Amino acid sequence: MKVTVGISNRHVHLKEEDLKVLFGEDYELEVVRPINQPGQFASNSFVTIKTEKSELEHVRVLGPVRPYTQVEISMTDAYKLGVRPPIRDSGDLEGSLPVTLIGPKGELHLKEGLILADRHIHMTQKQKEMYGFKDVDFVSVAIPGEKGGIINNVRLKVTEKAYYELHLDTDDANAHMLHDGDIVEII
Amino acid sequence: MKVTVGISNRHVHLKEEDLKVLFGEDYELEVVRPINQPGQFASNSFVTIKTEKSELEHVRVLGPVRPYTQVEISMTDAYKLGVRPPIRDSGDLEGSLPVTLIGPKGELHLKEGLILADRHIHMTQKQKEMYGFKDVDFVSVAIPGEKGGIINNVRLKVTEKAYYELHLDTDDANAHMLHDGDIVEII
Numbered sequence: 001m002k003v004t005v006g007i008s009n010r011h012v013h014l015k016e017e018d019l020k021v022l023f024g025e026d027y028e029l030e031v032v033r034p035i036n037q038p039g040q041f042a043s044n045s046f047v048t049i050k051t052e053k054s055e056l057e058h059v060r061v062l063g064p065v066r067p068y069t070q071v072e073i074s075m076t077d078a079y080k081l082g083v084r085p086p087i088r089d090s091g092d093l094e095g096s097l098p099v100t101l102i103g104p105k106g107e108l109h110l111k112e113g114l115i116l117a118d119r120h121i122h123m124t125q126k127q128k129e130m131y132g133f134k135d136v137d138f139v140s141v142a143i144p145g146e147k148g149g150i151i152n153n154v155r156l157k158v159t160e161k162a163y164y165e166l167h168l169d170t171d172d173a174n175a176h177m178l179h180d181g182d183i184v185e186i187i
Numbered sequence: 188m189k190v191t192v193g194i195s196n197r198h199v200h201l202k203e204e205d206l207k208v209l210f211g212e213d214y215e216l217e218v219v220r221p222i223n224q225p226g227q228f229a230s231n232s233f234v235t236i237k238t239e240k241s242e243l244e245h246v247r248v249l250g251p252v253r254p255y256t257q258v259e260i261s262m263t264d265a266y267k268l269g270v271r272p273p274i275r276d277s278g279d280l281e282g283s284l285p286v287t288l289i290g291p292k293g294e295l296h297l298k299e300g301l302i303l304a305d306r307h308i309h310m311t312q313k314q315k316e317m318y319g320f321k322d323v324d325f326v327s328v329a330i331p332g333e334k335g336g337i338i339n340n341v342r343l344k345v346t347e348k349a350y351y352e353l354h355l356d357t358d359d360a361n362a363h364m365l366h367d368g369d370i371v372e373i374i
Contacts, residue, residue: 075361076263087333119334140336146274147306147359149327150337172334174262175362 001131003121003141005182006036006165007173010073012047012061012101013090018069019061022047022103029063037122038161039064049073049114050100053082067091069110071099072117074171088115089155120157121166121186128158141166142185143176150187151176188318190308190328192369193223193352194360197260199234199248199288200277205256206248209234209290216250223350224309226251236260236301237287240269253278256297258286259304261358275302276342307344308353308373315345328353329372330363337374338363 019027029043045061049071056077068091078085085097097114100107121139128134133156140152151172166184173179206214216230232248236258243264255278265272272284284301287294308326315321320343327339338359353371360366 075364076357079361146340147338149339151334152336153333170263171358171362174266175358177262 001186002183003164003166003186005173005178005180005184006167007178007180008072008117008167008169010049010056010059010071010077010170012049012059012072013066013068013070014061015067015069016065018101018108019065021106021108022101024105027105029061029065031063035062036163036165038163045103048102049077049081050102051081051083054080055102056081068093069101069108069113071101071110071114072169073114074169075116076171078116083114085114085116087118089118089120089157117167117169118155119151119153119166119168119172120155121164122157122159122162123164124160124162125158127162127164128156131164139186142187143178144184145177147175147177149176154186188373189370190351190353190373192360192365192367192371193354194365194367195259195304195354195356197236197243197246197258197264197357199236199246199259200253200255200257201248202254202256203252205288205295206252208293208295209288211292214292216248216252218250222249223352225348225350232290235289236264236268237289238268238270241267242289243268255280256288256295256300258288258297258301259356260301261356262303263358265303270301272301272303274305276305276307276344304354304356305342306338306340306353306355306359307342308351309344309346309349310351311347311349312345314349314351315343318351326373329374330365331371332364334362334364336363341373 031041032044033042043061043063046058049056096112099114218228219231220229230248230250233245236243283299286301
């Protein structure tokens with residue numbers, strides 16, 4: 001079974017009230033580029049992620065607004081920021097790390113929300129069954145090439161609407177010389 | 188068979204004449220910290236790596252001087268610099284990328300020398316035979332943990348003097364959440 005790779009650079013999801021604090025009362029996220037997951041999009045809104053040690057500027061906000069505010073970075077980013085976030089599924093934020101967000105209109109000091117996103121493959125329940133993963137929650141994926149190998153602990157993430165795609169962070173992508181749209185094999 | 192992990196951050200090796208251009212006529216590299224490979228050391232000398240697109244400051248020079256000048260970066264660095272260097276063994280620089288080095292006393296425009304270092308395990312010929320790798324040139328290594336998996340195409344690098352150790356760049360390390368001194372298994 002094959003799957004297409006989608007690479008997630010560091011990014012931020014915002015809940016409505018946090019969007020207002022950072023960008024102003026009537027601000028709305030604008031669709032610059034739809035991403036493959038249905039309804040999701042890259043906006044042209046950016047924030048600075050700040051920790052005690054350092055900061056990362058110009059981090060893109062993905063839309064639409066969500067019920068929670070979440071900051072997804074790579075381990076390489078985490079070293080720069082001097083933090084060790086847990087590896088988590090989107091929305092699973094209890095006990096994740098505090099972080100400060102700075103927007104053009106305000107600052108937010110979040111008690112939690114900073115994570116490393118886990119390796120996952122988006123799919124619908126129907127796709128999960130159709131592709132032979134009915135009773136499977138995690139798979140491994142074979143990566144070809146000079147910096148190839150096998151990546152483990154790839155979660156099958158089932159949502160009502162989904163575009164079938166493997167999401168990896170930039171560390172996984174760069175370590176394995178992967179690019180958006182590469183096709184790899186689930187084993 | 189197990190092996191200890193050593194992580195290589197971006198760094199520079201210099202030949203004698205290039206050291207003089209960058210740091211001055213009578214400059215000598217000072218041992219700040221020996222590294223595990225016999226005779227090799229971290230110096231307290233730093234250069235800037237520059238390309239047409241961007242630059243990386245404060246990149247450490249490793250000593251002692253070598254017969255060639257070589258710049259080793261990660262793919263993450265390469266994206267920042269806007270270049271796509273080949274994956275190479277140390278010293279195998281023909282057709283590698285041009286790069287500019289800036290030191291406190293001068294600049295160097297190298298026609299080649301910029302590479303991504305390959306994944307490799309240092310060993311002596313005696314260790315190679317003793318550990319059961321007599322006719323083997325490449326191995327795979329199993330990485331445990333939440334971001335674990337298997338990394339392929341790890342070259343067995345034989346030198347006269349060697350400290351038995353797996354060298355990975357920061358992309359491989361960060362993707363797999365590895366740290367200096369971690370112990371992993373050759374398969």
